[in-house]
Amino acid sequence: MRTAKLTTDGTITLKHVAALAGVSPITVSRALNKPDTVSDKLREKIERAVEQLGYVQNHVAGALASAGSNVIPVIVPSLSNTVFVEVVAGIQEIAQKTGYQLMLGNTDYDLDQECALVSTFLGWSPPGLIIAGMRHLERTHTLLKRYGKPVVEVMEYGAHPIDMNVGLSHYQAGEAMAKHLIERGYKQIVFVGCQLTADYRAWQRYKGMDRVLAKAGLTRRPPVALEQTSHVQVGGPALIDVLATQPDVDAIFFANDDLAVGAILRAQRDGIPIPGRVAIAGFNGLGLAELVMPALTTIVSPRMEIGRIAAQQLFDRLAGRSPRRRRVDVSFELISRQST
Amino acid sequence: MRTAKLTTDGTITLKHVAALAGVSPITVSRALNKPDTVSDKLREKIERAVEQLGYVQNHVAGALASAGSNVIPVIVPSLSNTVFVEVVAGIQEIAQKTGYQLMLGNTDYDLDQECALVSTFLGWSPPGLIIAGMRHLERTHTLLKRYGKPVVEVMEYGAHPIDMNVGLSHYQAGEAMAKHLIERGYKQIVFVGCQLTADYRAWQRYKGMDRVLAKAGLTRRPPVALEQTSHVQVGGPALIDVLATQPDVDAIFFANDDLAVGAILRAQRDGIPIPGRVAIAGFNGLGLAELVMPALTTIVSPRMEIGRIAAQQLFDRLAGRSPRRRRVDVSFELISRQST
DNA sequence: CTGAAAGCGCTTACAG
DNA sequence: CTGAAAGCGCTTACAG
Numbered sequence: 220m221r222t223a224k225l226t227t228d229g230t231i232t233l234k235h236v237a238a239l240a241g242v243s244p245i246t247v248s249r250a251l252n253k254p255d256t257v258s259d260k261l262r263e264k265i266e267r268a269v270e271q272l273g274y275v276q277n278h279v280a281g282a283l284a285s286a287g288s289n290v291i292p293v294i295v296p297s298l299s300n301t302v303f304v305e306v307v308a309g310i311q312e313i314a315q316k317t318g319y320q321l322m323l324g325n326t327d328y329d330l331d332q333e334c335a336l337v338s339t340f341l342g343w344s345p346p347g348l349i350i351a352g353m354r355h356l357e358r359t360h361t362l363l364k365r366y367g368k369p370v371v372e373v374m375e376y377g378a379h380p381i382d383m384n385v386g387l388s389h390y391q392a393g394e395a396m397a398k399h400l401i402e403r404g405y406k407q408i409v410f411v412g413c414q415l416t417a418d419y420r421a422w423q424r425y426k427g428m429d430r431v432l433a434k435a436g437l438t439r440r441p442p443v444a445l446e447q448t449s450h451v452q453v454g455g456p457a458l459i460d461v462l463a464t465q466p467d468v469d470a471i472f473f474a475n476d477d478l479a480v481g482a483i484l485r486a487q488r489d490g491i492p493i494p495g496r497v498a499i500a501g502f503n504g505l506g507l508a509e510l511v512m513p514a515l516t517t518i519v520s521p522r523m524e525i526g527r528i529a530a531q532q533l534f535d536r537l538a539g540r541s542p543r544r545r546r547v548d549v550s551f552e553l554i555s556r557q558s559t
Numbered sequence: 560m561r562t563a564k565l566t567t568d569g570t571i572t573l574k575h576v577a578a579l580a581g582v583s584p585i586t587v588s589r590a591l592n593k594p595d596t597v598s599d600k601l602r603e604k605i606e607r608a609v610e611q612l613g614y615v616q617n618h619v620a621g622a623l624a625s626a627g628s629n630v631i632p633v634i635v636p637s638l639s640n641t642v643f644v645e646v647v648a649g650i651q652e653i654a655q656k657t658g659y660q661l662m663l664g665n666t667d668y669d670l671d672q673e674c675a676l677v678s679t680f681l682g683w684s685p686p687g688l689i690i691a692g693m694r695h696l697e698r699t700h701t702l703l704k705r706y707g708k709p710v711v712e713v714m715e716y717g718a719h720p721i722d723m724n725v726g727l728s729h730y731q732a733g734e735a736m737a738k739h740l741i742e743r744g745y746k747q748i749v750f751v752g753c754q755l756t757a758d759y760r761a762w763q764r765y766k767g768m769d770r771v772l773a774k775a776g777l778t779r780r781p782p783v784a785l786e787q788t789s790h791v792q793v794g795g796p797a798l799i800d801v802l803a804t805q806p807d808v809d810a811i812f813f814a815n816d817d818l819a820v821g822a823i824l825r826a827q828r829d830g831i832p833i834p835g836r837v838a839i840a841g842f843n844g845l846g847l848a849e850l851v852m853p854a855l856t857t858i859v860s861p862r863m864e865i866g867r868i869a870a871q872q873l874f875d876r877l878a879g880r881s882p883r884r885r886r887v888d889v890s891f892e893l894i895s896r897q898s899t
Numbered sequence: 900c901t902g903a904a905a906g907c908g909c910t911t912a913c914a915g
Numbered sequence: 916c917t918g919a920a921a922g923c924g925c926t927t928a929c930a931g
Contacts, residue, residue, distance in 0.1 A: 232908055243918050248910060258916060273705065278682040279628065280908035282619045283923045290662065290683075298648040301641070308638040311665050315672075320679065322630065323663045325651050332655075339660065342618040343630075365613065452846045484850040506792045507847075510824040572924060583902050588926060598900060620924035623907045 231272045240268040251276060282344060291533065292340035294324040294333060294350040296417070299448060302475075302503060302522055303351060306373060309526020310349060317534050328417035334359040341366055347533045353377040353384070354419060369536040371529040375420055376548045383536075385529045385547040389420045392518050392551050393427025396472050396500055399516070401435055403559050405470035405498055408432060410442040411457050412474025413449035421474040424502060428472055440465070449474065454481020459489075462497065469497055470559065476501035476508050476517055483511045483558060498559040504552070513557030521549050571612045580608040591616060622684060631873065632680035634664040634673060634690040636757075639788060642815075642843060642862055643691060646713060649866020650689060657874050659686075668757035674699040681706055687873045693717040693724070694759060709876040711869040715760055716888045723876075725869045725887040729760045732858050733767025735893050736812050736840055739856070741775055743899050745810035745838055748772060750782040751797050752814025753789035761814040764842060768812055780805070789814065794821020799829075802837065809837055810899065816841035816848050816857055823851045823898060838899040844892070853897030861889050 233244040240247065242261060250257045250265040257265075268274075282288035293310055295303040307323070314321055322343065324336040334356045340348065341362060347369035355363075363370050363381050370382040375389055393410075400408050410425040412418065425442045432439050443461060447453050457478060461468055473479035479501030486493045493499055493513050501508060504519025528549065532542040573584040580587065582601060590597045590605040597605075608614075622628035633650055635643040647663070654661055662683065664676040674696045680688065681702060687709035695703075703710050703721045710722040715729055733750075740748050750765040752758065765782045772779050783801060787793050797818060801808055813819040819841030826833045833839055833853050841848060844859025868889065872882040 230908090234908085244908090245910080245918060246916090249917085252910085256916075261916085273701070275678060275702070276682045277623075277684065277908055278679070279619055279622045279684050280923090281682075281910070283617075283623050283925085284908075284910040285923080288619065298644060298651060304638060304644045307663075308665075311638060311663070315665060321663045323647075323651070323661045325648075325655060338615060339618070342616045342621075344617065344619050361613070362615070450846060451850065455850070480847075481850060484852070488850075488852060506790060507820075507824075510791065510795065510821060510828075512824070512828060570924090574924085584924090585902060585926080586900090589901085592926085596900075601900085617924055620907090621926070623909085624924075624926040625907085 231274045232277070233274075235272055236265065236268045236274050239272060240265045287346055288344055289318060290320045290322050290343060290345055291530075292322040292324060292336075292343070292345050292348045294326060294336055294340070294348070296326050296328045296333075296351055298325055299450075301477075301505070302520075303374075305522035306351070306526040306529075309523035309528075310530040311526070312523075313527050313530035313534065317530075319534070328414070330354070330356050330359070334362070337362050346537050347371070349373060349529050349533065352420070353380065369533050371533050373525050373529045375423070376546065380546060383529075383532050383542065383545050385525050385532065385549060387520055387525075387549050387551050389423035390427040390430075392502065392520075393424035393429075393472075394431050395427075395551070395553050396424070396502070396518060397428040397431035399553055399555060400470045400472065400498065400500065400559060401431070401437070403470075403498065405559070406437055407440075407465075407468045408437065408470045408472060409440045409461060409465060409468050410472050410474070411445070411461060411478065412442060413445045413447055413453065413478070415442060415444040415474070418449075418474070424472075424474065440468075449477055451477045451481040454478035454483075455485030455488075458482035458485055458491075458497075458499075462491070470494075470500070471497060472500045472502075474502060476503040476505040476515065479515055479517065479558075480505070480507050480511055483513065483515060487512060493558055500559050504554065508554075509556065516556045516559040517554055519552045519554060521551075525549055571614050572617070573614075575612055576605065576608045576614050579612060580605045627686055628684055629658060630660045630662050630683060630685055631870075632662040632664060632676075632683070632685050632688045634666060634676050634680070634688070636666045636668045636673075636691055638665050639790075641817075641845070642860075643714075645862035646691070646866040646869075649863035649868075650870040651866070652863075653867050653870035653874065657870075659874070668754070670694070670696050670699070674702070677702050686877050687711070689713060689869050689873065692760075693720065709873050711873055713865050713869045715763070716886065720886060723869075723872050723882065723885050725865050725872065725889060727860055727865075727889050727891050729763035730767040730770075732842065732860075732891050733764035733769075733812075734771050735767075735891070736764070736842070736858060737768040737771035739893055739895060740810045740812065740838065740840065740899060741771070741777070743810075743838065745899070746777055747780075747805075747808045748777065748810045748812060749780045749801060749805060749808050750812050750814070751785070751801060751818065752782060753785045753787055753793060753818070755782060755784040755814070758789075758814070764812075764814065780808075789817055791817045791821040794818035794823075795825030795828075798822035798825055798831075798837075798839075802831070810834075810840070811837060812840045812842075814842060816843040816845040816855065819855050819857065819898075820845070820847050820851055823853065823855060827852060833898055840899050844894065848894075849896065856896045856899040857894055859892045859894060861891075865889055
């Protein structure tokens with residue numbers, strides 16, 4: 220028997236509102252969820268009752284009864300990387316506008332963790348889900364496939380999405396930067412990144428670069444894979460280290476702008492001429508890239524836009540509109556500046 | 560009648576698992592939620608059944624039945640500001656460890672939006688809630704008070720928290736920086752920030768600074784309040800503008816490091832000597848601050864730590880432990896570098 | 900250690 | 916436009 224408890228904890232429910240307004244709970248539910256289906260007079264009376272009692276709708280009960288909620292899980296590998304935060308911000312922007320809420324999961328680049336998160340999140344019967352990346356455990360894949368509701372995989376653009384996909388080809392981005400560096404006359408090019416095993420998108424950029432170097436018959440160096448988490452502080456020491464251990468290197472393609480900016484600031488401090496001694500390129504297109512000296516050559520990825528499009532695709536589907544394209548390549552732009 | 564639907568959409572429920580394992584649904588529920596209370600034999604049988612059917616627990620139903628969930632709403636004013644993201648990351652770190660999920664809300668510095676978010680979030684019967692800031696609408700305040708579960712207000716440290724509070728005094732931070740600048744011999748000091756009406760924590764820093772200037776008998780200038788969103792790109796133009804319109808200014812206290820770093824990079828580009836022509840100070844303690852030239856004097860706020868402590872306090876309370884202190888002043892550290 | 904009953908607070912068809 | 920009944924899928928006491 221819970222009746223006693225109900226009386227005790229004083230939760231205000233639909234029934235209370237209904238009683239005060241002198242209507243049935245059903246009518247209250249309708250007045251709240253589909254205002255048009257209720258006469259003006261009743262609606263006003265109900266709104267007053269809601270106000271007076273300070274009634275807060277119980278979405279848990281609502282979700283159970285209607286087998287659906289308006290909470291969208293978003294799963295990303297990291298929050299310390301601006302890139303994912305910006306994607307989340309883009310999703311947020313659209314979600315909030317459309318009346319959806321976000322549930323945030325962070326995998327820390329761990330696929331088991333990702334699987335656990337997906338499983339938990341699906342238990343909330345979300346109307347859809349957004350997840351970063353296209354590499355998942357078999358089990359994660361199965362869960363999402365069987366789930367049967369809209370899923371958007373974001374960040375990279377790939378061949379076999381679970382459902383929908385918004386991103387860019389990191390492989391092509393790597394190719395583009397390699398071509399740029401070769402055009403500028405650099406011949407001894409090395410890739411420097413952090414945690415390249417986990418951050419396989421950075422790895423894809425390396426592979427793209429490597430392919431172009433191979434085709435051009437240039438020296439192919441193994442990537443410099445740093446252990447630390449990527450951070451602006453890491454770029455400087457990495458630069459010094461590369462110059463010491465591989466003195467013939469004439470260009471460094473950093474996995475992201477944070478590292479590259481760190482390297483440029485360090486070079487400036489130490490009086491290492493960029494690009495005279497070594498050229499430096501980044502990836503992401505942070506605002507900072509054009510402010511440092513020399514300004515940084517980088518590839519701009521439209522992160523907010525990825526978030527916005529992903530959310531839009533999801534909500535289009537939820538609204539019954541089928542999105543124009545199931546897969547969206549947002550592409551990228553190489554911006555050549557003084558650092559190369 | 561929903562039975563038909565159940566059969567149709569093929570959702571796998573506790574009942575299905577129970578049937579396959581040859582036990583009652585209650586036992587399955589227990590095996591999943593309180594494994595110790597079930598005999599090993601049954602538990603294994605049940606786990607196999609779960610695996611075989613690919614059963615995903617329905618948390619919505621669970622939350623309704625037990626009147627509680629493990630999803631914690633976190634409400635912040637912005638996601639484009641690193642500061643809040645870091646707090647969220649800190650919360651995440653602890654939450655994930657403890658088996659809680661985060662529900663993310665973004666108010667865009669709008670108190671009405673904040674109120675709407677609180678109301679919606681409370682409808683999910685969360686076990687607690689974390690919210691940035693201590694200034695809310697009356698209605699928001701009432702909702703949270705009446706809610707009766709743990710609430711942590713983060714970012715600033717203040718006098719009358721709704722429940723718990725973790726942060727630092729921005730007023731004191733402003734005072735500290737003003738004292739530092741005065742000690743260094745600067746006399747014409749101005750505060751520059753973005754959207755100071757909405758970002759009232761920045762405003763508090765200004766007020767703290769202003770108080771110290773007043774006490775020292777120095778010129779009190781109105782703060783330069785920029786309209787744009789705060790961003791590293793905004794700092795440079797702001798610097799140029801201040802030097803042009805208030806040429807006697809000898810020190811600028813920027814509302815945050817992004818602006819200050821932007822200013823320093825611009826000064827470098829334009830050959831404006833820092834701190835010779837004008838001293839520059841920031842707030843936050845970003846990694847970047849010590850890399851620019853000259854290195855930036857700033858105040859370090861322990862953002863991740865705020866998130867961690869807030870989450871810890873919340874979970875302590877949820878676990879029945881009363882946290883050591885209801886209010887935590889995480890304080891700050893002024894780091895004096897070459898820019899002042 | 901295991902199970903039958905009741906209930907969580909809503910919404911969804913179905914009538915009127 | 917409004918309402919009575921049934922049910923969403925779980926968990927919480929209470930027995931055994």
